[in-house]
Amino acid sequence: xxxxxxxxxxxxxxxxxxxxxxxxxxxxxxxxxxxxxxxxxxxxxxxxxxxxxxxxxxxxxxxxxxxxxxxxxxxxxxxxxxxxxxxxxxxxxxxxxxxxxxxxxxxxxxxxxxxxxxxxxxxxxxxxxxxxxxxxxxxxxxxxxxxxxxxxxxxxxxxxxxxxxxxxxxxxxxxxxxxxxxxxxxxxxxxxxxxxxxxxxxxxxxxxxxxxxxxxxxxx
Ligand SMILES: N[C@@H](CCC(=O)N[C@@H](CS)C(=O)NCC(=O)O)C(=O)O
Numbered sequence: 001x002x003x004x005x006x007x008x009x010x011x012x013x014x015x016x017x018x019x020x021x022x023x024x025x026x027x028x029x030x031x032x033x034x035x036x037x038x039x040x041x042x043x044x045x046x047x048x049x050x051x052x053x054x055x056x057x058x059x060x061x062x063x064x065x066x067x068x069x070x071x072x073x074x075x076x077x078x079x080x081x082x083x084x085x086x087x088x089x090x091x092x093x094x095x096x097x098x099x100x101x102x103x104x105x106x107x108x109x110x111x112x113x114x115x116x117x118x119x120x121x122x123x124x125x126x127x128x129x130x131x132x133x134x135x136x137x138x139x140x141x142x143x144x145x146x147x148x149x150x151x152x153x154x155x156x157x158x159x160x161x162x163x164x165x166x167x168x169x170x171x172x173x174x175x176x177x178x179x180x181x182x183x184x185x186x187x188x189x190x191x192x193x194x195x196x197x198x199x200x201x202x203x204x205x206x207x208x209x210x211x212x213x214x215x216x217x218x219x220x
Contacts, residue, residue, distance in 0.1 A: 003059040004031040007070075007210060008044045010053045011197065013037075014157030015067035019054040019192040022071035024211045026078040030056070033201035034208035043203060068094065071150055085149035093143060097155050101129040105158060107111045109165050119165075126162060130175050133159070137177035156185045 007023065007030040009016040014143045023030055035041055040051055048055045056064040056073065061107045064070050068089060075084045104126035107114040111122065133143065133155070143155065159182055163170040170179070185191055194210045201208075 002157070004029055004207065004209070005059060006031045006033060006057040008033045008035055008041075008048075008053050008055040008057075009198075009210075010037055011195065013053055014161055015052070016054040017157035017160075017194065018154050019056070019067045019070035019074075020076040021156070021190065021209070022083070022150065023084060024075040024190055024194050025081050025153075027080060028074055028077060030210050031207040032198055033208075035153045036200055041201065041203065051053070064065040068154065071154065075150060083144075083150045083153065085151075088144065088150040089154070090144075091103060091192065092152045093151050094154055096132075097131055097158050100159060101126055103164075104129075105162055109161065123165075123169075130159070130162070130178060133181075134175045134178045137181050140178055142181070152181070160186065 005028070009020060011034060031068070033041070033044070035044060035053060037053070044053075045051055045053060047057055047063050050065060052065070054065075054067055054070050056070045057185065058064070064073055072089070075088075086165050104122050107117070108119055108122035108126055111119045114122070136143055137147055143152045144150070159178065163179075163182060173179075184210075198208055198210070
């Protein structure tokens with residue numbers, strides 16, 4: 001049996017979600033190591049001292065330790081869904097998402113840690129980005145254009161987090177196209193597959209293949 005790449009992941013991490021989406025879309029199999037951020041395994045720290053997830057270790061020892069690079073690697077290897085469109089890694093969308101939007105999202109999500117301002121202010125600031133997403137999706141089905149692309153996938157986990165902070169507010173928020181776009185992703189078979197639960201990895205454990213071949217992955 002050929003050796004699989006090893007993916008260190010944390011199920012709910014938005015960066016790991018985008019990486020798992022690209023890996024699953026590519027059809028590549030990896031050996032998944034589910035970690036706890038507050039108790040990272042030594043094997044991860046040894047290959048990647050910066051110790052963020054996702055980290056992908058290829059069979060030749062190459063270490064890919066940025067989520068966008070994992071996406072690029074997977075889709076450059078195999079891209080059956082055609083996600084590598086021209087706007088695939090459009091720097092404007094990704095920079096704003098990972099930069100300004102994430103900054104306000106963290107404050108909106110963890111208001112107890114950022115109690116100097118009310119949640120509504122953080123939400124308002126994060127909404128600048130959503131308004132831009134909404135305007136684009138009002139003219140085009142996907143951010144990448146007429147078909148879904150890597151930029152949609154890269155942003156999806158962060159917009160999911162935003163929507164999850166106040167679900168009752170989100171349902172009536174003035175972003176109907178973004179809601180539709182998000183729901184399409186969340187209801188997709190691919191998303192269900194990549195959110196399957198894996199037990200925490202222990203060094204003594206046998207390889208756990210991702211995506212799982214189980215017909216009904218446990219998702220809750
Ligand atoms: N720029 C990195 C960011 C990854 C990142 O920050 N992941 C978080 C989890 S969502 C993490 O591992 N944080 C380290 C920690 O909490 O100790 C990427 O795109 O892969």
